[in-house]
Amino acid sequence: MFDEGGCMRWRWILVVIVISSVFSRAAPIQMKEGDSVVVAGRAARVVRYDVLPYIETSFSRVCVYDRYDNPKLAELRTKYNLEKVVSEGDTELEKQSLLMAWAHRAFEFGDPTAPVGDAPANYAGLRNALQILELAKKEHKFFCVQYASLLVSASASLGWICRPLGHSTHTWTEMWSNQYGRWVHFDPTGNYYWVKGDVPIDTYTAQRCLLSGAKDLAVIVGGKKTDREIRKYAAYSYIPNTNWLDAGPAYGKAYRLTVPQTASLPEGEDPGKEVLFPLNQAALSCEEHPEGLEVRIRTMTPNFKTFLVRVDGKEWQEQGERCVWKLHGGKNTLEAKSVNLFGVEGYPSTVVLEVK
Known part of the structure; x- marks a missing residue:
């Protein structure tokens, strides 16, 4: 005979045991x-x-990264010999910089809607790196967003995380550095990244350093320190997905960051925490x-x-x-x-x- 009361007693015992084990565990x-x-x-x-x-944030929870078993990543990596492209780098930063330089040289900057010969063109919305590279062989030109698209997917094919950022007139990327344990600003259109001292830095950190008057900022172009100034961005967006070979950008879930225009920030009011998760x-x-x-x-x-x-x-x-x-x-x-x-x-x- 079914003993509902006995069943309920066992449920309570189980709950007590579970709660007891949770609360008895030593604190870290x-x-x-x-x-x-x-x-x-x-x-x-x-x-x-x-x-x-x-660290989990609202933005980190909506991020989607390309998959290891995506055959398009394997095609991109092997067809364009990307492992060889980065092979001369001694450090991870050098290898990632070589990949950015490859993306920078992959095609000529120009209007992707301009026809080539008699063939019409309307490729401003193109984000698929494989298609971009095929069209580049036919002398089609592209904008900054296509440079970013290429670096995002090429990085994914080698196991690195490269995420796209942008605003109304420019698109760039940030690469996760396992060497430095931080995000690093990479702009494949201009083939440069930013450093503070000798440490590569992300977009937001660079903007905050500019506002605080830091003097040890530099732009690294082609692996060499230059006297160029770091580009200023007051507001821009982080795109949450890198699987652009299949899905295209998830602009609807982008995180819009407005850089506080003060030298210091009140306690707990740093918008960078939302996007700089490790x-x-x-x-x-x-x-x-x-x-x-x-x-x-x-x-x-x-x-x-x-x-x-x-x-x-x-x-x-x-x-x-x-x-x-x-x-x-x-x-x-x-x-x-x-x-x-x-x-x-x-x-x-x-x-x-x-x-x-």
């Missing part, structure tokens, strides 16, 4: 460089804590464990494959989203990074503890 240990912490009953000092956080990170949180620390790894890695972890400089090992970091007296080092299906490795997280 907060760390920053220089902190003193107690781990498994032992005093420790945080010597280094270089970890990109896991990608390909290995965000770490650590909880107490009898042998040291239980480490949880989170990431926002498009086409994610696996995590790699190594301890004390030993061999990298594939790892799930949780692992136990067994600590010993003296210096302890944990490194972790994500890897996508293209084999591209994300920005490595590094934690160093000195345990007494």
Whole structure:
């Protein structure tokens, strides 16, 4: 006979058990460089804590990235020898710059609606990189948005994330740098990126630096620092999708950013936080464990494959989203990074503890 009351009692017991397990879990240990912490009953000092956080925003939730198994990406990569295009770069930034230079040289800037010979043309709305390159062979010219389209899809074919930005008169891109752990302004129409000091920077950071009077900004053209001024943008939009070989731009979900025109910002009023979320990170949180620390790894890695972890400089090992970091007296080092299906490795997280 069906015992509805007994069934209800089991439901309540199950709920109590679940709630109890949730609330009994140890809170993550907060760390920053220089902190003193107690781990498994032992005093420790945080010597280094270089970890990109896991951040979701309204904009990040609507972003769509091209897929590893998209045959058009493979066609673009192989037909135009893109791996060879970037092969002479020693660093990721150099490789990404070489890809931008390739996109810059792919066709001549000009009106995409201008006819070539007797053939009419109306290609202002074209965003498909494969079609753009075929038309370029027939001497068709294109605008900035086609340069951006080409770099967005070419980057995707090599496992990099390159997102389009623009306003009413210009389109450019930002590439996620696994080398620097940040977004980087890349303009394939002009073949340049921006730096502050020796660090490449994104569009919004550059605009804020201009407003604050920073003196160490520069424009890098063809790999060389120039005396050109950084272009000013008061407002522009971030397009949330990179799958332009198939879908075209999702302008309806674009994020419009207006740059505050003041040298400083009130607390909590920085619009850049909405769009500068990290990608390909290995965000770490650590909880107490009898042998040291239980480490949880989170990431926002498009086409994610696996995590790699190594301890004390030993061999990298594939790892799930949780692992136990067994600590010993003296210096302890944990490194972790994500890897996508293209084999591209994300920005490595590094934690160093000195345990007494």
